[in-house]
Amino acid sequence: MLVVETIARIRREHFIKGKTIKEIARDLKVSRNTVRKVLRSGETSFEYERQVQPRPKLGRWAVELDGLLAANAAKSAREQLTLIRIFEELRGRGYDGGYDAVRRYARRWSKERGQSTAAAYVPLSFAPGExxxxxxxxxxxxxxxxxxxxxxxxxxxxxxxxxxxxxxxxxxxxxxxxxxxxxxxxxxxxxxxxxxxxxxxxxxxxxxxxxxxxxxxxxxxxxxxxxxxxxxxxxxxxxxxxxxxxxxxxxxxxxxxxxxxxxxxxxxxxxxxxxxxxxxxxxxxxxxxxxxxxxxxxxxxxxxxYAGRFDGFHAVTASVSKTCLVRFDNNKYSVAASAVGRPVEVQAYADRIVIRQDGRIVAEHQL
Missing domain, CATH: 3.30.420.10 (Ribonuclease H-like superfamily/Ribonuclease H)
Structure with missing residues (x-):
């Protein structure tokens, strides 16, 4: 399969430098038919996918592999087996083929399953007030x-x-x-x-x-x-x-x-x-x-x-310094001198800070 770098060089050699197909084939060591394909198609990349994949050894094991893949897909992401583990499971049941055949089959199986899942999409609808x-x-x-x-x-x-x-x-x-x-x-x-x-x-x-x-x-x-x-x-x-x-x-x-x-x-x-x-x-x-x-x-x-305003504060416990300050969220807030020596509860609202001690307010600051 041609890599995109080779395709780009072929196109540059012909359209920019004006080289012939024969010259490009000789310099890049590719066939003339390949050069013609690139120049005539105008494509910048090519994908090759085998239309018919012979599976002489997978053959009768395809049904069992389908079952293993389906059971694995039904598990949570954390519990799913890797493809190599599924291959080992199939080998344990008597399969004597190679891993590549299993890998290609699983890739196609996942692709087909993904398409069928996508086709089952249903848009969400909501009732009033739902x-x-x-x-x-x-x-x-x-x-x-x-x-x-x-x-x-x-x-x-x-x-x-x-x-x-x-x-x-x-x-x-x-x-x-x-x-x-x-x-x-x-x-x-x-x-x-x-x-x-x-x-x-x-x-x-x-x-x-x-x-x-x-x-x-x-x-x-x-x-x-x-x-x-x-x-x-x-x-x-x-x-x-x-x-x-x-x-x-x-x-x-x-x-x-x-x-x-x-x-x-x-x-x-x-x-x-x-x-x-x-x-x-x-x-x-x-x-x-x-x-x-x-x-x-x-x-x-x-x-x-509407149930009225929820008393929406975020509360944390803090200590009061000897200088009547409470540290909260990288800021310092002053409190009444009577609060020194005992812990206080800082209640942070969206627009203000309320500091309480034993249920009474010892400070309130607007933000």
Whole structure:
């Protein structure tokens, strides 16, 4: 089989240097027919695949090999055998042929199985109030003349496609809580199911399949809003494809060209207006005679009623220094002098830090 470098040399020798077929064949030590094939086809690469593969020794073992391959494919990725192990298993049953025949057969078997799987794809559809999807994106903006990378939280109602986006300085758990509350307040309700990727602020352990060990505070938030959280399979973004598409849409339509604002509050007020304006101006992808906002207004009564703000803070225990300072997240916060000598609980919200000791507030700082 010709390598692409040889094909490229043949083409250059003929079309750039003007050499004849005979000269090229002599210089590159290939046949004239090969040179003619390259020049007449105009192709830059050639693939050879044998149409009929003789399997004199595999023959009657093909049925058993099919069974081994099918059983192996049904196992979880961690438990699947390598192809050489399958070959050894087949040899143990009496097969006396070579590995290459098994390898070629398995490659073709996998290709055919992949095509049949792809043909069975069914698009997802969602009933009103059934599910929303959540994701983060990183965008670049100018705040008070300084280039800043902000983290944008995205929420999307799967039925109406109503969108919500809000920018934060980081992706911490308190920011996750705040984004959910503001989105649900806008929607005036939530869905029965929330679809997420395996973000560390929500998922602590990933088990085989859909099993997850969720963070305790995250589960409290879901319980408050009556949401059943569902995590996607790792590296399977299509399971929350709507919000993945929203990330690209918001980046293209809202954050290009680069936005300029004084602070995050101004940026987020503008983002909220843009989300509502977009929903009122664009058609729903399935119910094309209605806008996204029209479908959202119909879906809104079907949502789980908004339960009010969740007390969404991330809590850690800290000590107080002799200078009445508490260190949290690489920053130092002052507290009342009476708190010195005993531990305190730092409660981090999206917009403020509250420090408590024995249930009473000993300091509060706006961010």
């Amino acid at each position: 599910a929303y999807q959540f994701d983060w994106s990183h965008e670049v903006v100018l705040l008070s003349g300084t280039t800043v990378v902000v983290k944008v939280a995205h929420v999307r109602l799967c039925h109406s496609r109503m969108l919500f986006a809000r920018a934060y300085p980081r992706e911490t758990q308190e920011m996750v809580f705040d984004a959910h509350d503001r989105a649900f307040a806008l929607f005036k309700g939530t869905c029965t199911r929330g679809i997420y990727d395996n973000m560390k602020t929500a998922v602590e352990t990933i088990f085989v399949g859909k099993g997850r060990l969720y963070n305790r505070r995250f589960l409290q938030m879901c319980s408050h809003y009556l949401v059943d959280p569902v995590a996607c399979t790792p590296a399977s973004g299509w399971e929350k494809g709507q919000v993945e598409n929203q990330v690209g849409l918001v980046r293209e339509r809202f954050f290009t060209p680069r936005l300029r604002f004084k602070n995050l509050d101004e940026l987020n007020a503008w983002l909220l207006d843009k989300c509502i304006t977009y929903a009122k101006a664009h058609r729903h992808p399935e119910l094309v005679d209605q806008t996204i906002w029209d479908v959202f207004e119909v879906e809104r009564p079907r949502l789980v009623p």
